[in-house]
Each structure stands twice: as C-alpha cells, then as structure tokens.
Amino acid sequence: MSEKTHYRTRQMTMLLSYLESVRGHHITVNDVKDYFKNQGVAIGTATIYRHLEKMVEQGTVLKYVVDNTSSACFEYVGSHEIADQPSCFHCKCEKCGRLIHLHCTEAENLRLHLFEKHGFKMDSIRTVFYGICDECGENSR
Amino acid sequence: MSEKTHYRTRQMTMLLSYLESVRGHHITVNDVKDYFKNQGVAIGTATIYRHLEKMVEQGTVLKYVVDNTSSACFEYVGSHEIADQPSCFHCKCEKCGRLIHLHCTEAENLRLHLFEKHGFKMDSIRTVFYGICDECGENSR
DNA sequence: TTGCGTGCAAAGGTTTTGCATGGCA
DNA sequence: TGCCATGCAAAACCTTTGCACGCAA
Numbered sequence: 393m394s395e396k397t398h399y400r401t402r403q404m405t406m407l408l409s410y411l412e413s414v415r416g417h418h419i420t421v422n423d424v425k426d427y428f429k430n431q432g433v434a435i436g437t438a439t440i441y442r443h444l445e446k447m448v449e450q451g452t453v454l455k456y457v458v459d460n461t462s463s464a465c466f467e468y469v470g471s472h473e474i475a476d477q478p479s480c481f482h483c484k485c486e487k488c489g490r491l492i493h494l495h496c497t498e499a500e501n502l503r504l505h506l507f508e509k510h511g512f513k514m515d516s517i518r519t520v521f522y523g524i525c526d527e528c529g530e531n532s533r
Numbered sequence: 534m535s536e537k538t539h540y541r542t543r544q545m546t547m548l549l550s551y552l553e554s555v556r557g558h559h560i561t562v563n564d565v566k567d568y569f570k571n572q573g574v575a576i577g578t579a580t581i582y583r584h585l586e587k588m589v590e591q592g593t594v595l596k597y598v599v600d601n602t603s604s605a606c607f608e609y610v611g612s613h614e615i616a617d618q619p620s621c622f623h624c625k626c627e628k629c630g631r632l633i634h635l636h637c638t639e640a641e642n643l644r645l646h647l648f649e650k651h652g653f654k655m656d657s658i659r660t661v662f663y664g665i666c667d668e669c670g671e672n673s674r
Numbered sequence: 675t676t677g678c679g680t681g682c683a684a685a686g687g688t689t690t691t692g693c694a695t696g697g698c699a
Numbered sequence: 700t701g702c703c704a705t706g707c708a709a710a711a712c713c714t715t716t717g718c719a720c721g722c723a724a
C-alpha cells in the first residue's frame with residue numbers, strides 16, 4: 393500500500409523511459425536488456441525481473457505467459473483501476489500469435505452483464521479472448 | 534490429420550482413465566505422477582508431457598500456463614471443435630483463484646459479433662475472463 | 675519381428691535467490 | 700553515513716531431447 397521507490401537510480405529511470413516508449417506493446421526481458429545494451433549501459437537480469445515484478449504487483453505492468461519454455465511477455469499500461477478502465481479488449485490468435493486491440497460495445501455489454509448479474513468485476517485489461525484470426529481462418533480453408 | 538495412436542499401452546490406458554475421472558478440473562503433471570504412484574505404477578515425466586502435448590494439439594486437453602516457475606495446468610475436455618462448441622465460458626477471480634463456469638447470452642453475443650464483424654473465431658473453451666469475483670469484491674469494501 | 679512407447683538422464687531455458695559491492699539521499 | 704539498488708553467479712524449476720530398452724501388434 394504505502395510501498396514507495398526509495399532511490400531514483402539510473403537503471404530505474406532508463407527502464408521507465410523505455411517502458412513509456414513501448415507502452416501498449418509486448419516486450420520481453422531480453423528486449424529490455426537489448427535496449428540497455430544499445431544505450432551502452434549494463435543491467436543485470438535480476439534487476440529487470442525485480443522491477444517488472446514489482447510493477448506487475450502495482451498493476452502498471454501486465455504479464456503474459458504463453459508457454460513455460462519461452463520468456464514471459466510484459467506490457468506497460470501505466471496505472472489503472474479495475475473499476476474505472478477504458479473499454480479496450482484484446483483478441484489473441486492461437487495460430488499466428490497476433491494480438492488485436494479493439495473497442496467494442498458487445499464486449500463492454502458483457503462486462504456490464506457480468507458485474508450486474510454475477511457480481512463479477514471483469515478486468516478488461518487482463519482478459520484476452522483467444523481464437524483464430526481472420527487471416528489464419530482464411531488460410532486454413 | 535490422420536494421426537492415430539498405435540499401441541494401447543498400459544500407461545496410455547491409465548492416463549486416459551485418470552483424465553476421465555478429473556474431466557473439467559485442472560491438473561498438473563505432478564498430479565498425474567501422484568496418480569500413477571498411488572496405483573503402484575511407474576511413469577516417466579517425459580511420457581506424461583509427450584501424451585499431454587499430443588492431446589493439446591488434438592484439442593482434447595487444454596493447457597493453461599500461469600507463470601514460468603510453476604508447473605502448467607492441464608484440463609481434459611474431450612473432443613471439441615471451435616466452430617461447434619457449447620456456449621460455456623469461464624471467469625477466473627484474480628484474488629481467490631476461483632474458476633466460475635457460466636452460460637450466458639451476452640458472452641455468446643460477443644462471440645458472434647467478433648466473428649461477423651472482425652472475422653475472429655473466438656474459442657470459448659480457451660478464453661478466460663479475468664476479474665474479481667462477488668465474494669472477493671465484497672470483502673475488499 | 676517390427677517399430678512405437680517408455681524411462682532415465684542430461685540438456686536447455688527462464689526466473690529466483692544470496693551476497694558482496696556500488697550509489698543515491 | 701546509512702541503506703537500498705545492483706550485478707554476478709549459483710540455484711531452482713519446468714520442460715524437452717537423446718538414446719537404449721521394452722512391449723504391443
């Protein structure tokens with residue numbers, strides 16, 4: 393609750409700067425390392441994990457784990473509240489892995505329904521609709 | 534497509550029997566090992582992974598990966614087709630972890646909308662709505 | 675007899691942990 | 700100066716792979 397970052401270190405500053413620049417996109421720990429390498433600054437793997445994990449707890453970063461052998465994906469979204477979030481939803485194609493952002497009233501209706509009838513507060517930022525996208529569906533016919 | 538299981542081995546028979554008995558529930562590779570141990574039969578980890586992975590490809594088993602350090606969850610659902618599946622959806626509480634099954638027309642509407650307007654075939658069996666459930670929402674007030 | 679299924683062990687990869695050092699306030 | 704942040708290396712963990720042996724057909 394009253395957790396606070398104590399020191400504004402160079403690593404943390406750069407990490408935040410990088411995250412801002414890729415807001416809404418999916419990145420891995422290696423992407424962060426590459427960014428630091430390109431900037432000519434060293435950073436330890438553990439440091440990245442420690443920061444990202446803390447931000448995941450705070451809700452400013454989302455974590456997607458697709459499978460246990462490849463690296464997890466992180467997405468910087470900034471601060472958000474479940475009760476007051478934009479009606480933005482994600483569809484993920486199970487074939488090509490494409491992540492589609494969309495705003496649609498049907499999804500928003502579902503969210504309202506779940507809350508009013510089932511008392512369930514759907515977190516639209518963390519919810520992903522899985523399926524087969526347009527292109528992959530076409531190709532398999 | 535024309536894949537077929539060649540030998541009906543003791544391990545495969547027992548695995549299928551176990552999966553039937555826990556249909557709709559989430560299990561890990563360790564749960565399978567424990568089952569075999571209790572039955573007094575040895576089974577290698579690799580064998581379990583190999584079978585489950587094959588079933589995931591065939592669509593009779595679903596795989597949920599929550600995080601990279603803990604074991605993946607599997608769920609036996611039997612055969613299913615994306616194009617022709619029951620309108621059953623899952624809500625998962627991010628606090629207590631409870632998984633809620635539900636049939637609702639709003640979700641079904643969303644699925645139809647995604648297909649008609651976006652060409653996206655939503656796989657309702659693999660899609661999970663994340664959020665905060667009734668009870669956990671009450672308690673936090 | 676044939677060849678797939680199995681089990682063991684090792685490898686491969688990601689993430690976490692421990693500890694000494696460095697740097698911010 | 701005090702104490703948190705960092706980085707390195709090792710540990711921990713899950714999952715996959717290679718290979719020889721066993722077993723179903």
